[in-house]
Amino acid sequence: MAQETVVLTGDRPTGPLHIGHYVGSLANRLALQNKYKQYVMIADVQALTDNFEHPDKVRKNVLQVGLDYLAVGLDPEKTTIFIQSMIPQIAELTMFYLNLVTVSRLERNPTVKTEIKQRGFEKSLPAGFLMYPVSQAADITVVKGTLVPVGEDQLPMIEQTNEIVRSFNRIYKTNVLPEAKALIAKTSRLPGTDGSAKMSKSEGNAIFLSDSPDEVKKKVMSMYTDPNHLRVEDPGCVEGNVVFTYLDLFDPDQKEVAALKEQYQSGGLGDVLLKKRLIDVMEAFISPIRTRRQELEKDPNYVMNVLLDGTKKTLHVAEQTMYDVRRVMKLDYT
Numbered sequence: 001m002a003q004e005t006v007v008l009t010g011d012r013p014t015g016p017l018h019i020g021h022y023v024g025s026l027a028n029r030l031a032l033q034n035k036y037k038q039y040v041m042i043a044d045v046q047a048l049t050d051n052f053e054h055p056d057k058v059r060k061n062v063l064q065v066g067l068d069y070l071a072v073g074l075d076p077e078k079t080t081i082f083i084q085s086m087i088p089q090i091a092e093l094t095m096f097y098l099n100l101v102t103v104s105r106l107e108r109n110p111t112v113k114t115e116i117k118q119r120g121f122e123k124s125l126p127a128g129f130l131m132y133p134v135s136q137a138a139d140i141t142v143v144k145g146t147l148v149p150v151g152e153d154q155l156p157m158i159e160q161t162n163e164i165v166r167s168f169n170r171i172y173k174t175n176v177l178p179e180a181k182a183l184i185a186k187t188s189r190l191p192g193t194d195g196s197a198k199m200s201k202s203e204g205n206a207i208f209l210s211d212s213p214d215e216v217k218k219k220v221m222s223m224y225t226d227p228n229h230l231r232v233e234d235p236g237c238v239e240g241n242v243v244f245t246y247l248d249l250f251d252p253d254q255k256e257v258a259a260l261k262e263q264y265q266s267g268g269l270g271d272v273l274l275k276k277r278l279i280d281v282m283e284a285f286i287s288p289i290r291t292r293r294q295e296l297e298k299d300p301n302y303v304m305n306v307l308l309d310g311t312k313k314t315l316h317v318a319e320q321t322m323y324d325v326r327r328v329m330k331l332d333y334t
């Protein structure tokens with residue numbers, strides 16, 4: 001029988017989602033929900049691996065991320081949204097998988113390596129943080145996920161998941177766990193408004209899906225362009241110019257964008273004019289999302305119920321997976 005495609009992804013609830021999340025994975029998820037069975041997980045357990053001292057922050061952002069999901073158009077009829085900590089089978093699988101990986105393999109995971117540096121964890125590394133890729137393998141396999149739409153920084157996680165899946169299937173002489181494929185977006189690394197390589201909440205260079213018109217305007221007006229483009233009549237550089245990067249992605253009139261690039265490069269097009277266009281473009285994109293979000297914010301119980309319903313559905317599937325796993329691991333005592 002051909003393997004059924006099951007989509008599983010997630011986000012850490014450490015803040016509201018931004019347009020980098022949108023181009024990096026939300027856009028793919030919106031398309032995938034019409035084709036496949038899709039699970040989207042709010043990764044509160046993973047968020048705690050580096051926020052264990054800030055439970056309020058994680059708790060608050062579970063709702064914020066849920067709001068973002070529904071506001072961009074994830075449809076609970078098509079996408080099962082669930083809360084990671086409410087699926088104990090994920091913790092159970094993590095425990096079993098930990099026997100199948102070595103500490104040195106985890107220490108070589110490039111994404112974890114970078115994150116350890118960013119967080120200053122070199123001196124005292126929480127064991128839970130080092131092993132979160134194992135927990136991520138459990139996230140994916142607990143629903144037998146086969147397709148994972150994420151940004152390219154997550155590739156090492158999928159690779160590590162598949163190593164665990166192969167070890168598991170080999171050791172327990174089974175094929176109950178499927179391997180997963182990453183689906184990487186064309187632009188999976190959106191630069192920040194300051195021109196740095198990646199948009200990130202912690203860098204203060206993000207445009208959030210929930211930003212007000214004023215915030216959008218302020219952020220675009222202070223955006224990084226071409227530092228050598230001082231006078232309107234000077235020729236300007238398009239490459240690395242964040243305003244053009246965003247216009248490429250969000251402006252529906254790409255013919256006009258091409259014409260503007262030409263004019264900018266030959267001189268005679270000022271940054272302010274260009275930024276005014278981008279403000280309109282971003283506003284046209286964000287405004288319907290913001291409106292839906294504000295409607296949903298009035299009824300947080302509805303949003304929580306969507307998450308709890310999705311969690312209930314996921315629990316059912318997770319228990320089926322555990323039945324298979326316990327059987328091949330000879331843990332099926334009853």
Ligand code: TRP
Pocket residue numbers: 008009010011012041043046136139140148150154
């Ligand atoms: N690590 C992902 C991130 O930081 C979030 C995540 C947790 C995830 N579990 C997942 C993504 C499983 C895909 C599949 O963005």
